[in-house]
Amino acid sequence: MAPWRLTMARLRRDRWTMGSLILVATVLLLSFAGGPIASRILGHNGYDQLPYAASITQKPVGPLSVVPALNYSAGLTASGELAPPPKGTPNTFLVFGADGPVGRDEFIRVLDGGKTSLEIAIGGALTALLIGFPLGSLGGYIGGIGDAIVSRITDTIMAFPLMLFLVFASVQLDSHIRGIGISWWLPDGVIAEALLIGLFTSFYPTRLIRAQLLQLREAEFVEAAEMVGASRWRTLRSHLLPHLVPTILVWAAVAVATNILLEIGLSFIGAGVQVSTATWGSLLSTTWGTLFQPQTYNSEQFTPWQTVFPTAFVLVAVVSLNQLSEGLRQALDPFTRR
Amino acid sequence: MSNTIRFLVRRAVAGALTILAIVTVTFVIFWATPTQPATFVYPNVPHLTAWHIQHGDHILGIDRPKRDQYLDYVTHLFRWDFGYTWARGFTLPGQPAAKQGFPITAQLDAQLRVTLSLLLGGAAVVLLLSVPLGAFAGSRIGSLSDRTVSLVALIGVCSHPMVLSVLVRSLFHGRLHWTPPGGYCPLAGGQPGCSGLSDWATHLALPWLTFALLFLALYVRMVRVSIAETLPQDFVRTARAKGASSFRVMTHHILPNAGLRILTMIGMEIGTALGVCIYVEAAFALPGLASRAVFAMSGSTQLDLPVIMALVFVISTIVVVGNFAVDTLYAVLDPRLALGGRPRSEKSAAGGVI
Numbered sequence: 001m002a003p004w005r006l007t008m009a010r011l012r013r014d015r016w017t018m019g020s021l022i023l024v025a026t027v028l029l030l031s032f033a034g035g036p037i038a039s040r041i042l043g044h045n046g047y048d049q050l051p052y053a054a055s056i057t058q059k060p061v062g063p064l065s066v067v068p069a070l071n072y073s074a075g076l077t078a079s080g081e082l083a084p085p086p087k088g089t090p091n092t093f094l095v096f097g098a099d100g101p102v103g104r105d106e107f108i109r110v111l112d113g114g115k116t117s118l119e120i121a122i123g124g125a126l127t128a129l130l131i132g133f134p135l136g137s138l139g140g141y142i143g144g145i146g147d148a149i150v151s152r153i154t155d156t157i158m159a160f161p162l163m164l165f166l167v168f169a170s171v172q173l174d175s176h177i178r179g180i181g182i183s184w185w186l187p188d189g190v191i192a193e194a195l196l197i198g199l200f201t202s203f204y205p206t207r208l209i210r211a212q213l214l215q216l217r218e219a220e221f222v223e224a225a226e227m228v229g230a231s232r233w234r235t236l237r238s239h240l241l242p243h244l245v246p247t248i249l250v251w252a253a254v255a256v257a258t259n260i261l262l263e264i265g266l267s268f269i270g271a272g273v274q275v276s277t278a279t280w281g282s283l284l285s286t287t288w289g290t291l292f293q294p295q296t297y298n299s300e301q302f303t304p305w306q307t308v309f310p311t312a313f314v315l316v317a318v319v320s321l322n323q324l325s326e327g328l329r330q331a332l333d334p335f336t337r338r
Numbered sequence: 339m340s341n342t343i344r345f346l347v348r349r350a351v352a353g354a355l356t357i358l359a360i361v362t363v364t365f366v367i368f369w370a371t372p373t374q375p376a377t378f379v380y381p382n383v384p385h386l387t388a389w390h391i392q393h394g395d396h397i398l399g400i401d402r403p404k405r406d407q408y409l410d411y412v413t414h415l416f417r418w419d420f421g422y423t424w425a426r427g428f429t430l431p432g433q434p435a436a437k438q439g440f441p442i443t444a445q446l447d448a449q450l451r452v453t454l455s456l457l458l459g460g461a462a463v464v465l466l467l468s469v470p471l472g473a474f475a476g477s478r479i480g481s482l483s484d485r486t487v488s489l490v491a492l493i494g495v496c497s498h499p500m501v502l503s504v505l506v507r508s509l510f511h512g513r514l515h516w517t518p519p520g521g522y523c524p525l526a527g528g529q530p531g532c533s534g535l536s537d538w539a540t541h542l543a544l545p546w547l548t549f550a551l552l553f554l555a556l557y558v559r560m561v562r563v564s565i566a567e568t569l570p571q572d573f574v575r576t577a578r579a580k581g582a583s584s585f586r587v588m589t590h591h592i593l594p595n596a597g598l599r600i601l602t603m604i605g606m607e608i609g610t611a612l613g614v615c616i617y618v619e620a621a622f623a624l625p626g627l628a629s630r631a632v633f634a635m636s637g638s639t640q641l642d643l644p645v646i647m648a649l650v651f652v653i654s655t656i657v658v659v660g661n662f663a664v665d666t667l668y669a670v671l672d673p674r675l676a677l678g679g680r681p682r683s684e685k686s687a688a689g690g691v692i
Contacts, residue, residue: 155352156359160654163613168635172371261498268500268617269632288504291620291632307505311497 017327031114127198132205140213460549472561
């Protein structure tokens with residue numbers, strides 16, 4: 001355990017990395033637990049539509065607004081204004097304001113969107129690892145013809161315009177896989193998108209693990225293990241795998257950050273999860289339009305808040321994950337001097 | 339010199355093989371996708387009979403053996419000939435469709451010019467901004483100004499190309515009316531309202547700016563790290579000891595040495611840059627390759643497979659040729675690298691935007 005304790009000691013000394021670790025933990029906590037808790041406290045969830053949260057020009061209300069908790073509008077007055085709600089209607093509080101003309105709670109949608117985005121991002125990284133580990137082991141440890149095949153495949157995939165294939169695959173497989181989902185926890189399409197992102201980014205962990213194993217397999221401890229009769233699988237699992245953990249951790253933090261951005265990209269192309277499902281990508285794309293219909297600036301409808309809040313969450317998540325990865329790399333490398 | 343040439347030949351062969359592999363894989367994937375090409379020939383027939391399908395396939399030339407089609411396609415690629423679109427333009431109800439589609443090569447050449455203008459101009463702006471900023475931050479690492487530059491530059495990584503494009507357009511066109519809203523003016527002129535260089539540049543100014551803002555973070559960080567790593571080296575101390583000013587040390591001694599890593603970075607980011615082009619082109623209504631490819635693939639219209647294959651081919655070729663160009667530059671700038679291959683470089687965090 002000594003190397004781990006050393007790593008932890010170094011991590012604790014690194015203020016920036018500890019800060020980003022705390023930020024990552026906060027974002028995770030807010031995303032996965034924040035939505036339900038906020039819904040319980042505020043009395044409405046991220047799908048409830050509050051017509052009174054948007055003006056007659058469809059401009060949503062800003063942050064810290066109190067609006068009538070009414071899921072229908074009481075019609076228009078003669079002058080074209082929204083009629084006041086019936087007497088005795090309770091009010092409800094919108095922390096970040098409303099998300100658009102429909103008038104859903106932006107705060108809860110950003111939290112729920114974080115959950116969905118992170119599920120896709122983490123699921124994508126896990127899928128990439130599940131594909132990359134066997135392929136990388138085949139290439140780096142077993143070697144021979146398997147290595148040649150794995151290297152050629154990854155080289156070719158890297159020259160491919162990946163986004164295009166991701167779009168193509170999402171559109172083509174849409175009807176078959178989009179429906180897979182489990183209630184609020186895993187909305188429809190999340191698993192499909194995670195699998196596709198994982199599949200198309202798996203070449204990267206494959207290359208990393210292969211390169212690492214190519215170095216490690218010459219090490220004396222591997223020779224020793226093989227000499228006492230350990231099978232290849234056993235050597236890989238109990239002698240080599242622990243040495244791969246640092247590499248995988250450093251990659252995983254960046255991969256999750258990258259996948260968050262990929263998910264946003266897919267939402268802008270319209271190839272992501274359903275628009276009604278909140279993700280950081282779908283929140284941004286409902287404001288800015290998709291690739292096929294970029295929204296034009298309209299001062300009567302536009303408020304900056306629907307961009308500011310999701311972007312702020314994305315910024316915190318992506319920056320702190322990158323910093324965490326960098327800090328981990330330095331802490332895990334016994335030769336860094338700090 | 340012979341080592342350099344051998345190295346370049348090896349890279350060129352590897353690149354050509356990659357392109358061939360991509361053509362083959364695209365060919366297989368796309369012919370395995372379920373589509374009904376005959377509807378392009380009979381757009382006005384509600385229910386295609388077996389005869390319609392057979393005849394349609396025959397007119398499109400896809401009833402021939404797959405091997406013949408593949409060989410035919412590859413030999414035509416060598417002549418930069420992508421064949422004809424399946425789509426035949428607008429057809430009046432009840433009328434048969436035109437005999438032949440449009441030639442793809444002409445469309446593609448125009449789109450290629452747009453995308454290359456965006457890529458090359460954008461890259462120039464990125465370098466012009468990131469080298470001074472990175473040099474500034476890199477020479478005082480850990481200071482407050484260094485942290486500020488890095489943090490501000492990071493905003494580019496976290497705001498999506500689409501958001502940034504629309505934002506930049508709303509500001510500079512919508513509010514300030516400084517630039518045209520979008521669209522593309524060919525450098526050669528020939529379009530109404532377009533007269534050569536100045537119109538070309540003003541129409542592309544905003545896309546270039548957006549492009550630059552997005553990549554600024556990456557390059558500033560890269561330049562910053564290279565500078566910081568070069569600073570403690572002996573030749574820098576020697577230059578200082580000889581009495582060179584710190585500006586001269588930076589421009590004459592540090593930057594040329596840090597330049598190689600920046601070059602690697604450019605080589606590795608061509609694919610990412612093309613991914614960013616998708617959004618920038620769409621937001622500024624530039625008829626470029628990347629956005630056309632997404633439009634063609636996303637199923638908003640029927641899949642026109644020859645067009646898609648041509649687009650994928652050209653985009654992959656840009657990546658491969660770009661990498662080869664970077665390799666060539668290397669081999670010329672630092673012949674040692676031809677012996678040991680490229681220096682290692684980490685891939686950027688924004689690699690995933692594509």
